[in-house]
Amino acid sequence: MSSMNPTRLDDDTLTWGVPSRRVGAFLIDWLLIALLTMGVSIGFAVIHIMTLGLLHGPAHLILVIGAIYDVCWIAGxxxxxxxxxxxxxxxxxxxxxxxxxxxxxxxFTGLLYVTLAAGVIWLAIAFFTHRRRAIHDMISGLVVIRAGALDGRVW
Structure with missing residues (x-):
């Protein structure tokens, strides 16, 4: 047991329904990342035009927006x-x-993107593992749980 949290670490209620919720969360985050990327792309396009292409280099940063988004929110x-x-x-x-x-x-984020590149089917392992963890969860030492389970709420 954690000294800060009375919830048992091996309590199965922590991860009930998590795999299906993760799919919904992924779709929401994908939409938000797409909108953020489009906004940054438009900004870089304006800068590119205003500088006659001299500041085109930083435009390649849009390739890592999704990773920065995930890391900042998860570590936040x-x-x-x-x-x-x-x-x-x-x-x-x-x-x-x-x-x-x-x-x-x-x-967690880097391995998630590697898993997605290798084929989404690898994420299905979460349905069959203890605590419903995907490969990138296990390697990074993290687990995705229902936030309400930490508060003592059942669902």
Missing amino acids: PFAATPGQMAMGLSVRRADDLGRPMLAQAVA
Whole structure:
């Protein structure tokens, strides 16, 4: 048991319904990242035109907007992206249910994108593992739980 949290670490109620909620959270975050990327792209296009192409180099930063978005939200005070918050999820350390460290958030996000590039079918492993963890969860030492379970709420 964690000294800060009376919830048992191996309590199965922490992860009931998490895989399906993760799909919804991913779709919400994908939409938000797409909107953010479009806004930044328009800004870079204006800068590109105003400088006659001299400041075109920073425009390549749009390739990492999604990763920065995920890492900042997961390592932040809420320990969840806006999509995860909307779906009632939280990302926590697997050993003590504390907030993720920055290195764990970077590993979690990087491995998520590697898993997506390798084929979405690899994410289905979350339906069959203990605590419904995907491969990138296990390697990074994190677990996605229902945020309400930390408060003692059943659902």
